Amino acid sequence: MRTAFRGLKEEIRTRIVEGVWAPGELVPNEVDLAVEFKCARATVNRAMRELAEEGLIERKRKAGTRVRTAPLRQARFTIPVVRKEIEARGAEYRYALVRREIMQPPDWLRARLNLAQDDEVLHLTCMHYAEGNPYQFEIRWINLGALPKAKDADFSKVGPNEWLIAEVPFSDAEISFSATSADEDLSQQLGCARGDALFMAERSTWWQGQAITYVRLVFQRGHRMTTRY
Amino acid sequence: MRTAFRGLKEEIRTRIVEGVWAPGELVPNEVDLAVEFKCARATVNRAMRELAEEGLIERKRKAGTRVRTAPLRQARFTIPVVRKEIEARGAEYRYALVRREIMQPPDWLRARLNLAQDDEVLHLTCMHYAEGNPYQFEIRWINLGALPKAKDADFSKVGPNEWLIAEVPFSDAEISFSATSADEDLSQQLGCARGDALFMAERSTWWQGQAITYVRLVFQRGHRMTTRY
DNA sequence: AAGTGGTCTAGACCACATT
DNA sequence: ATGTGGTCTAGACCACTTA
Structure with a gap:
């Protein structure tokens, strides 16, 4: 209990x-808790605010603070x-550009990113290796x-992700995780069998309402994304 | 900019x-920013603290605040x-207990949950349906x-997850996402082909250093877990 | 030794949702 | 109308880290 608000939490x-x-019950209000714990109301407020943020309690003005009936379970994943990610494990990283093409966006992409009729897209395919083995x-x-200068960037040395991070900010992103079956291309690049899970x-990212990029990252067989909470 | 600290952020x-x-540059210190924005230092502190929490900046005493060179990308997923989850989409939910068995834990489970030699485990297999279709x-x-009374619980009506939520708190959890290939059992239960991705x-959960439960949730073909940030 | 962020206080006013 | 949380202030002291 080094700090008061942590101890309170x-x-x-x-x-x-x-x-x-x-669960569902009303918790004493901030003033009462401040008296009980002999501290300022702001300290109680900080503790309660963070607990609400973590999904343990629910707060409403006038109605007071209640214990959540089903505590919100949420986990935070860092997208490396x-x-x-590879270097952090002490492995050697290698990158390769597989294909590069400027094209009209296919309909599904136009729909997904809400592109204009005459927008062009740069289509890139790359491989990331860890210790010489296919990784992603x-x-x-x-x-x-939205990003014309991507046309002149050299993606044979630096991956598009790192280039984008340095070049453009983004305001909104949508990310989703799923499973996919290895097609011919994937199985060859990742060195697994066709049909492997x-x-x-x-991830789709946006900046000021304009779509920047859409990317699919397919990982080596058996990859897990893990976190604690 | 209804509130000062939000406007500041x-x-x-x-x-x-x-x-x-x-990126990498030093940001003015809190006192200076408070002067510039004509507000209290505490207000600047709140704004900066939240931005640090979000991964945009890095703060260290004495060293000051710096813009992160590579902004931390993190996403929060709610584990429903x-x-x-099913009812929220307006679909009818149905649950079924498939198998129930008390057993000695297999070695991999004993290792994963750090169980004692003579601990017994309750092994359950269940199905969750949405609108009559296999869902999970x-x-x-x-x-x-750790939880002897689970032996007497009736899991034919209420799923183990909901029972556990009501019965036990947990302090730590580890969750991971991955892809798996449908084996005979999975393909029959989920109504997909063998080998489907x-x-x-x-998820493994713990309470006061003691393992409570380990669960695998396998979703219907094509399931996505999505979030925005 | 000194500068920066981290926390705390006492008090104030306000916004919101319930009553 | 009223009670509760949300925010803000001015000032203070402390803890950590670098110089």
């Missing part, structure tokens, strides 16, 4: 999990830059309407 | 993405209770050494 959390304050297959589309992440 | 975020404060296959192990979540 722990105490409150304990009271909740031990059932002193049951693949090079750093990257299939990316960059909206040249592979973990895939997709 | 926006302003600072803008200065960062527009390059006024470049399957019944609520659940394979669960509950540590009876399926999205899988695994």
Whole structure:
């Protein structure tokens, strides 16, 4: 209990999990708690605000604070830059550009990114290796309407992800995880059998309402994305 | 800009993405910013603290605040209770217990949950349906050494997840996402072909250093887990 | 040794949702 | 109308880290 508000959080959390304050029940208000714990209301507020943020309690003005009936379970995943992820494990990272093409976006991509009729996209396919072994297959589309200078970038040395991070900010992103079956291309690039189940992440990013890029990251067989909470 | 600290966050975020404060660069200290924005230092502190939490900046005492060279990309996923997830989409939820068995834990489970030699586990297999269609296959192990009353619970009506939520708190959890290939059992239960790529979540939960449960949730073909950030 | 962020306080006013 | 949380302030002291 080095700091007051942390100690408060722990105490409150304990009271909740031990059932002193049951699910759905009203928790004493901030003023009362400040008196009980002999601290300022702001300190109670900080503790309670963070617990609400973590999904343990629910707060409403006038109605007060209640213990969530079903505590929100949420986990935070850090989306790593693949090079750093690999290097962090002490493995050697290698990158290769597989294909590069400027094209009219296919309909599904136009719909997904809400592109204009005449927008062109840069279509890139890349491989990321760890210690010489296939690690991640990257299939990316960059909206040249929003980012014309991507046309002149050299993606044979630096991956599109790292280039984009340095070049453009983004305001909104949608990410999803799913499983996909290895097709001919994937199986060859990732060195697995056709039909193998592979973990895939997709991400669309936007800046000021304009689509920047859509990417599919398909990982080596058996890849897991893990976190604690 | 209804509230000062939110306005501050926006302003600072803008200065960062527009390059006024470049990556790696030192940001003015809290006192100076408070003067510039004509507000209390505590207000600046709140704004900066949240931006640090979001991964945009890095703060160290004495060293000051810097713009992160590679902004941390992180996404938060809410792990839903399957019944609520289905009902939230207006679909009818149905649950079924497929198998129930008390057993000695296999070695891999004993290792994963750090079980004692003579701990027994309750092994459950369940199905969750949405609108009559297979939605999720659940394979669960509950540590009876930590939770003996699970032996007497009736899992034919209420799923183990909902029972556990009501019965036990947990302090730590590890969750991971991956892809798995449908074996005979999975393909029959989920109504897909053998070898289909399926999205899988695994979760181990702990309470006061003791393992409570380990579960594998395998989703219907094509399932995606999505979030925005 | 000194500068920066981290936390806390006491008090104030306000916004919101319930009553 | 009223009670509760949301925010803000001015000032203070402390903890950590670098110089």
